[in-house]
Amino acid sequence: MILCDGYHGFCSRFIFRFSVPQWKVYDDDDKTVYKIHPPTCLGGMCINFCVEGHCCPFGCCLIPCRIYPADQPNTDGDAPYIGRMAKIPKESFCDVYNETSYVEIQFPEGATAKQKGLLLGSYLLINSLFFEGSE
Secondary structure, three states: OEEEEOOOOEEEEEEEEOOEEEEEEEOOOOOEEEEEEOOEEOOOOEEOOOOOOOOOOOOOOOEEEEEEEOOOOOOOOOOOOOEEEEEEOOOOHHHHHOOOOEEEEEOOOOOOHHHHHHHHHHHHHHHHHHOOOOO
């Protein structure tokens, strides 16, 4: 599946590896800039829902996506990552009934404004595909 918005120079290709969604983020020159996927376990075959101490795959937990450099071959398990994006869980029962969502994005060190824009657009795509409508 290829999702592109040529007007803004954002292009992300959605890849499934077993049951783990992955994205590759491309720049204007169709060069891979980043790889993004949730933390994995079992040799990269499953999403690790307990990676940050929140053990449920529902709206009450934190499910991060890690950002890796494009040239890093191993991104499974505890492989080092350069950035992170996560939808923060609701803090109280009252928050469950409002439309407010909190997000935390840790950009890679040394990322340019254009690369940060690519990652922000990637987060919006990931959020709309996997989280909108599920709350």
